[in-house]
Amino acid sequence: MNLLASLRYLAALAEHRHFGRAAAACHITQPALSNAMRALEAEFGVAIVRRGRAYAGLTPEGEQVLASAHRMLHEHERLQQQLRSEAGQPRGRLRMAAVPTAIPLLSRFAARLRVRHPGIVPTVLSMSSLELETGLDHLAIDLALGYTGRQGPAAKALQTWPQIEEHYFLLRTSPESLTPTVLQMGEPIGWAEAAALPLCLLTPEMHNRAIIDAAFTEAGAAGVAPAVETNSVLTLVLAVQTGDVCAVLPGAMVDTVRGQPGLLAQPLVLPTVRTPLGFMAPAAVRPSRALEAALVLLQSPEWLGELRAHGGALAA
Numbered sequence: 001m002n003l004l005a006s007l008r009y010l011a012a013l014a015e016h017r018h019f020g021r022a023a024a025a026c027h028i029t030q031p032a033l034s035n036a037m038r039a040l041e042a043e044f045g046v047a048i049v050r051r052g053r054a055y056a057g058l059t060p061e062g063e064q065v066l067a068s069a070h071r072m073l074h075e076h077e078r079l080q081q082q083l084r085s086e087a088g089q090p091r092g093r094l095r096m097a098a099v100p101t102a103i104p105l106l107s108r109f110a111a112r113l114r115v116r117h118p119g120i121v122p123t124v125l126s127m128s129s130l131e132l133e134t135g136l137d138h139l140a141i142d143l144a145l146g147y148t149g150r151q152g153p154a155a156k157a158l159q160t161w162p163q164i165e166e167h168y169f170l171l172r173t174s175p176e177s178l179t180p181t182v183l184q185m186g187e188p189i190g191w192a193e194a195a196a197l198p199l200c201l202l203t204p205e206m207h208n209r210a211i212i213d214a215a216f217t218e219a220g221a222a223g224v225a226p227a228v229e230t231n232s233v234l235t236l237v238l239a240v241q242t243g244d245v246c247a248v249l250p251g252a253m254v255d256t257v258r259g260q261p262g263l264l265a266q267p268l269v270l271p272t273v274r275t276p277l278g279f280m281a282p283a284a285v286r287p288s289r290a291l292e293a294a295l296v297l298l299q300s301p302e303w304l305g306e307l308r309a310h311g312g313a314l315a316a
Helices: 003-016 019-026 030-044 060-084 100-116 129-137 191-195 207-218 233-242 251-255 289-298 301-310
Strands: 092-098 120-126 143-147 158-166 168-173 199-202 228-230 246-250 263-269 275-282
Touching (some): 003 019, 003 030, 003 060, 019 030, 060 092, 092 100, 092 129, 092 289, 100 120, 100 233, 100 246, 100 301, 120 289, 129 143, 129 275, 143 289, 158 289, 168 233, 191 207, 191 263, 199 207, 199 233, 228 233, 233 251, 246 251, 275 289
Parallel strands (some): 092 120, 199 228
Antiparallel strands (some): 158 275, 168 246
C-alpha cells in the first residue's frame, strides 16, 4: 500500500463526501478508492468509513486518521515546494477558499498571484464560513478569505490580515425608461423598504444570510420571506437578470456585473451595515513557499490598489 496516496484519497473522500466524486477527483476508479480505504483500515486496525449504501461519514477513529492525513499531506507539499523552488521562484500548489460572496476578490487575488509567480498553481474554492474555518483548522486549505468577526473556537489559532468591509446593495432591474447600457448606481434605499420587495436570498445556513436577516430585523422588518432561496451567488445575479426579483449583494459581487445592461444597484441604509473581510491562515504552521508568496502579495501596494478598485464601496 502507498500510505501517502491512500491518505490523499481519504482527504478527497472527506471533502467530496461521495465515493464516485472523490475517485474522479483523484483520477482513480471507485473500486480502487474503496480498496484504499480498506487497506487503511487494515493498517491502523480500526474502522475509518461508516458503512452503508452510500457515503455516511467517517467514524471517530476515521476523523483522527483524517486529521493526521491533513498534517502529513501539508508537510509533504511544503517539503516538495522547498525542494523544487528556486530563489524568488516558488513552485507548487496553494489551496485557497472564500465565503461565496468573496469569491470575486479571491479569484482576482489568485490571478494576480499566478501572474507574479507562474510556478504557483492556485486552487480557488467556495465554502461556507464553517467549512472554511474547519478547513483551516484541519490544514485542508492554506489560505482563506472570510468573515473575521466570527469568534469560533479556532479563531485564536489563526493569523488574520484585514482586507475590506462589505457594503451592501439592492440589485434590481432598471426602469425601462432609463434604457441603461451598463449597471446604474441609484439612490440609497432603506432595508425596511427593500424587505417589501420580492427577494432572492441565500439559504439560512449561510453566514451572509444571517447578516442580512439581522439588518432587516434592526430595520423593523424581521422574518422576511424570500421569493427565491439559493446557496449560489451566481443564482442571485441571474435571478435578478432574468426574473422579477431583487437581491441583496455586497459591493464586490455588484462590481462583477458593472458592465451588464439593465441593472440598478442601490446602497442599503437605515441601518448602515459594514462587515469586515480578511485573509486567514493557521498561525502555528510553517508556511509553504507558495503561501509565503501569497502573504507577500496580499500586503503589497499592487493588491491594496485592487481592493480599492473592486472592494466593498462602489462609486456612482
